[in-house]
Amino acid sequence: MKLGLQMGYWQKGPIPNMVGLAQEAEDLGYDSVFTGEAYGSDALTPLTWIGAHTSKIRLGTSVMQISARTPACAAMSALTLDHMSNGRLTLGIGVSGPQVVEGWYGQPFNRPLERTREWIDIFRQVIAREGPVTLNGKQYQLPLKGGMNLGKPLKSITHPLRSHIPVFLGAEGPKNVALAAEQFDGWLPMFVSPYRMDIYDDSLKNKPEGFEIPVSINIHLNDNLDEALLPTKWMxxxxxxxxxxxxxxxxxxxMGRMGFGDAAQEVQDIYMSGDIEKAVNAVPDALADEISLSGPKDRIKERIQDWKKTDVTSLIVGRKETAEESLDVVRFMAEVTL
Structure with a gap:
């Protein structure tokens, strides 16, 4: 099993010691480093900065929101960064959710599966550079129908370094996970339990050879298990x-498909009533425990063995609040996994 580092997206400001943390992970043998975005910092700019200060570690987005960029624009950024990093880019994409897509980007969220299929079709055409890019879709048309009627099919001026850049799909629902297995190089899941991977069996039945499943996971080192679980329960x-x-x-x-439907409904009801601390306490310990690596170091070592029995290909280690805490976790996971 490989290891990756999850930088995520910035909160109020830049991530402390972002470059140093990525360099440490690279020196320790980590396979990848990922950045993310929500509605603040973007995913590609920090990743480019990290790429400029490293030489071997794979560079990934987890996830880049497809409503933020047209597929052709995303392909331009991808082929550029792939050249600049000497072929280290893996692009993780996702549809986000209606609140962000419609509230932040001002784009409709309807028919996300259809939009994703058309998006990846155009992206693949640009990167393959086998001819002018065309698509007569319902979400995207190249050339555009209407407007000034002057659009024409175009082919990238720049020759991509690779004719195929790996693209992973961030997905939670069964149909989205199935789409990842059918048309993408990997799947970026959320809230995965190594003991409940069977809920994805049907969706992943068509995954090809070499299909990657990197799972982002939070590590909480604490001899007191109750205290170790609290950050995951808040999240x-x-x-x-x-x-x-x-x-x-x-x-x-x-959460319902994982068997925690009643508890999830209770947490949502309490949270939306305004009693956030009570909502945190209502999160089942078992759920928080299964989707994280929490507790004393020896306990975490044992739990890693359960992950190795699954189809998960990489554990993507989440960074901590401070640079010092992040370094401790990155080094600990390298010691017990690599």
């Missing part, structure tokens, strides 16, 4: 209660 309460509409929350739906 779950936020995603269940504050990251999605009440009647359309992808994360809550996933």
């Amino acid at each position: 779950l309460a936020l995603y269940l209660g504050g990251m999605g509409a009440k009647n359309d929350n992808f994360h809550k739906n996933l």
Whole structure:
């Protein structure tokens, strides 16, 4: 099993010691480093900065939101960064959710599966550079129908370094996971339990040879297990209660498929009533424990063995609040995994 480093997206300001942390991970033998975006810092600029200060580690986005960029624009950025990093780019993409897509980007969220299929079609055409890019889709048309009627099919001026740049799909729902297995090089899941991977068996039945499943996971070192689980419980309460509409929350739906539906509904109800601390306490310890690596070091060493029995190809280690804490976790995971 490989290791990666999850930088995620910035909060109020830049990530402390971002470059130094990536360099340490590279020196320790980490396979990849990922950046993300929500509605603040973007994913590609920090990744480019990291790429300029490293030489071997794979560079990934987890995830780049497809509503933020047309597929041709994303392909331009990807082929540029792939050249500049000497072929180290892996692009992770996702549809985000309706609150961000419609509230931040001002784009419609309807028919996300259709939009993703058309998006990756255009992206692949640009990178392959076998001819002018065309698509007569429902979400995208190249050339555009209407407007000034002066558009013409174009082919990238710049020759990509590679004719195929790996693209992973961030997905939670069964149909989206199936799409990842059918048309992408890998799948970026959320909230994965190594003991409940069977819920994805049907969706992943068509995954090809070499299909990658990197799982982002938070590591909480603490001899007191209850205290170690608290950060994950706070995170779950936020995603269940504050990251999605009440009647359309992808994360809550996933918790239901994992067998925690009643608890997830309770957490959402309490969170939306305004009692956030009570919502945190309502998150089941078992759920927080299964999707993280928490507790004393020896316990975490044992739990890593359970991950190695799954189809997961990489554990993507989440960074901590401070640079010092992040370095401790990065070094610990390299010691016990690599």
